[in-house]
Amino acid sequence: MTDDNRDAETGEEDIDLDGLEDDRTVQIKSPVSGIDSATGAGTSLEFTARSLFARRTHRWVKSELPAYLLIQCSWYMAFGLQMVLFPYLITNRLGLDGTELGLANMALSGPSVIFLLLGGVIAERSRSKPLLMILHFAAALPAAGLAFVLATGNLAYGFMIIYGIAMGTVGAFMMPARDSVLNEVVDRRSRVGSGVTLQQGVAFATIAQFAAQIAGLIIGGYADKLTRMPDFLGGFSIGPIPSWELLTFQAIIVALGTGFAIFLARGRSVQTGRSGLGAAFGDIHEGFQVVLANAKLWAMTALMFGVGIFVIGSFLVVLPIINRDIYGLASDGIRDMFVTFWLGAFVSSVALSVFRHIKRQGRLLLTAQLLGSLAILIMLAKPPHWVFLSIVFAWGLAAGVSIAMSRSIVQDAAPKDQLARVLSIYQLGFMAGAPFGAALMGWLVDFFPDQPQRVAVVPALGMTILIIWMVIRTPIWNMKNVSPGRA
DSSP states (O other), X not given: OOHHXXXXXXXXXXXXXXXXXXXHHHXXXXXXXXXXXXXXXXXXXXXXXXXXXXXXXXXXXXXXXHHHHHHHHHHHHHHHHHHHHHHHIIIIISOOOHHHHHHHHHHHHHHHHHHHHHHHHHHHHSOHHHHHHHHHHHHHHHHHHHHHHHHTTOOOHHHHHHHHHHHHHHHXXXXXXXXXXXXXXXXXHHHTTOOOOHHHHHHHHHHHHHHHHHHHHHHHGGGGSEEEEEOTTSSEEEEEOOHHHHHHHHHHHHHHHHHHGGGSOOOOOOOOSOOSTTHHHHHHHHHHHHHHHOHHHHHHHHHXXXXXXXXXXXXXXXXXXXXXXXXXXXXXXXXXXXXXXXXXXXXXXXHHHTOSOOSOHHHHHHHHHHHHHHHGGGGGGOOOHHHHHHHHHXXXXXXXXXXXXXXXXXXXXXXXXXXXXXXXXXXXXXXXXXXXXHHHHHHHHHHSTTOGGGXXXXXXXXXXXXXXXXXXXXXXXXXXOOXXXXX
C-alpha cells in the first residue's frame, strides 16, 4: 500500500511533501533540447493533481465531524423512543407490574455491565467505520422484530426480554466504539487546520445526544395519544399512533447511522501483541492498570460510580415516585420530567460549546455536581409542581456540565492506544453504580411510603461527601488544562 493510499483512508495529508517533491522536480535540467519544458509540464500536472487531492482530502476530513454528530443523533433519538416505548409496552399494553418491569430493565441494562469491557477491547482492535456500520444495522433488527410482533398481535413478555437482551448487548459494544472515534475525528481535523478543540468536539457530541434524545422522548409520548394520522383511503383520521409504527420508526432512525458512518475514515486499530483466548482478558487487565495508575482516570471512574448510585438511582426511582405520590401525575408527568431534565442538559452543553478552552475543568465539574445535588433538597418542602420541574431543570443543567467535562478529562488523560478500553472502564463505573443506586433508593422509598421526598437527603448527602473527598484526595480540583488545542 502506498503512502497516498494510506492518507486517503485515514483522512490525513502531509502537505509539506508536496513542496519538497516540487522543489526537487523543478531543479532537473536536461542537456537535451525540449526535455526541460516536458519536465516542467509534468511537474505542473503532478502539482495540480496533488493539490486537488489535498483539497478533496481536507473536505472529506471536515465532513467527518458532521457525520459523527448525525451518528450520535440517530442512536440517541432511537434511545429516547425506547425510553418511552419499552416501559409503556410492559405496563400499559401487557398490564404487568413493577417486578416484571424491573426484570425487563435488568435484561436491558445487564448486558452493558457484562460486555462493556469486551466492547472496549473490540473497539480498539477494529476499524471504527465498519464497526459502527455493523452495530447500527444490528441495533435496527430488534426494533424491527418487535414491531413485527406488535403488528401481528403477538406481543408477549418473553419478546420484551429478548428485545432487552439484544439491545443491551449491542449498546455495550456501541458505547466505546462511538465515544473513542471522536478523538480521532478531532485529531484529523486539527491536521488540516481546523480550530475545533477536543473540548468543543465533546460539547457538540453532547448537544447532539441531548437534542436527539429529547426528540425521541417527545415522539415516543404519542404512543397512547390521540392525533391526526394519514388514512390509507385519503385524508386524515383521529386515533393513537400504533406502537408498531413507532418501533418501525425507531428501527429506521438507528439504521440511518449505518449510512452516516460511510463518511468517516476507516479509523485506527491497535495491535496489543496478544493472541489466543486470554488476549481479551489481558487487554482488559492492562486497561485497569492504566486507570489505576493515573490519578485523574481512577478519580473520574470513582465519581461516575457515585453518580450511578446517588444520581441515577434517584432519577430512576425517587423522582417518578414523587411525581406519582406527591403530585398525582402519571405518564405525562414522567415524560415532562424526562424532557425537562434533558433540556437542561442540552442548554448547558450549548453554553459549553462556545468555549474552546476551559482552564479549570475539574472545578467546573465538581461545582456543577455539588449545586445539582444540593438543589434536590428543595423537594423536602413539597413545592408546587412548577418548582419541582425547575429543580429537575437545574439538575439537568448540572448533568450537562458534568457529562461534557468528565468526558473531556478522560479523553485527554487516557493513552490514545488504550482510549476505548479506558472509556469502557469509565462507563462501567457509571453502569455498575446505577443498579445498586436503584435498589437502594427503591428500598428507601418503601421505608418512607407516605413521604418519599425525604429520600432526597440521601443522594444530596452522598454526593456532597463524595465531592469533598474528590477535592481533598484527588487532583481533579487543582488540575489545569494548559493546552488550548486540547480539552
